[in-house]
Amino acid sequence: MAHAELQLDNQICFRLYTAARLVTQAYTPMLTELGITYPQYLVLMVLWEKDNQPVNDIAHRLLLETNTVTPLLQRMEKLGIVNRKKGEQDKRQQIVSLTKKGKEMEELAYAKIPAGMGEQLSACPLKLEDYFHLAQELDSIIKTLKK
Amino acid sequence: MAHAELQLDNQICFRLYTAARLVTQAYTPMLTELGITYPQYLVLMVLWEKDNQPVNDIAHRLLLETNTVTPLLQRMEKLGIVNRKKGEQDKRQQIVSLTKKGKEMEELAYAKIPAGMGEQLSACPLKLEDYFHLAQELDSIIKTLKK
DNA sequence: TAACAATAAATCGTGCGCGATATAAGTAGG
DNA sequence: CCTACTTATATCGCGCACGATTTATTGTTA
DSSP, rough: OOOEEEGGGGOOOHEEEEEEHHHHHHHHHHHHHTOOOOOHHHHHHHHHHOSSSSSSHHHHHHHHHHHHHHHHHHHHHTTTTTTEEEEETTTTTTEEEEEEHHHHHHHHHHHHHHHHHHTTTTTTTHHHHHHHHHHHHHHHHHHHOOO | OOOGGGGGGGGGHHHHHHHHHHHHHHHHHHHHHHTOOOHHHHHHHHHHHHEEEEEEHHHHHTTHHHHHHHHHHHHHHTTSSSEEEOOOSSSSSEEEEEEEHHHHHHHHHHHHHHHHHHHHHOOOOOOOHHHHHHHHHHHHHHHHOOO
């Protein structure tokens, strides 16, 4: 290995890739209890914040493309979590809304997930201010790279 | 939205998920020139560091399962980047080695990737010490969550 | 208002990740 | 030395991500 720049240990990207996978894995047990995946949980958070949004708005909020979000929403519709119906003023849009089940999952998530993640990260030496700092650094990278 | 803990903007995980995707996307143009994907690039970095490794060692280095790495290596073999041959002392193992093409890609990567990433992140306000700090925080999370 | 460009969503193909399972080879205990 | 257990890899199925293309609807402009 001639080039230090190409070493795995020197790569921020590999750390991001790995940390994202491991944190998502840490969510998985709680999400499996709810019957959903992590990307589906992200969609739910978007809709809990504001219900009745077109596919595009959800995709933009998550910085994803509609060709990722559309199949995701179709699966969530099959699960009975969301409804999709044509927009009335703009018939190209699909307006996504929470079902009763989708709304009720917020309380279930609140009961399980923050505590479950807290427990799994309890052994992590990072302090609250470290997480705050980390969030700012990630936001800088995200802001720089998003189109 | 009743619960601040469940808001997207308060989630470290969503930031990790997004930052990892966007940084990977930033690599993509350079990697496409080389004809490989980001996970394939990770495998190459592992092999550039130390050639002739069994599947398990590569998987452990990347914190991935063999059911992810095996098909990845099969695709890389088809691309003529690596060879796989049965281990001699332990016939269960597949020893993975770089082909001539795989070795030559290190220089191509070194010529393109550090410069390309530097350019794309040039607008990012983070300083060298911020990246160092970020790396440490990510390492803490990774160390805590890996099995 | 007819033609054309732009936009919203969906569809298709490929490559990951990963849980679950299978297969083959090595190891250990009786 | 035979059976049981462990380990290394592979296979299968599903759900993302994402580039590329398609379809339907809206807007724009001559």
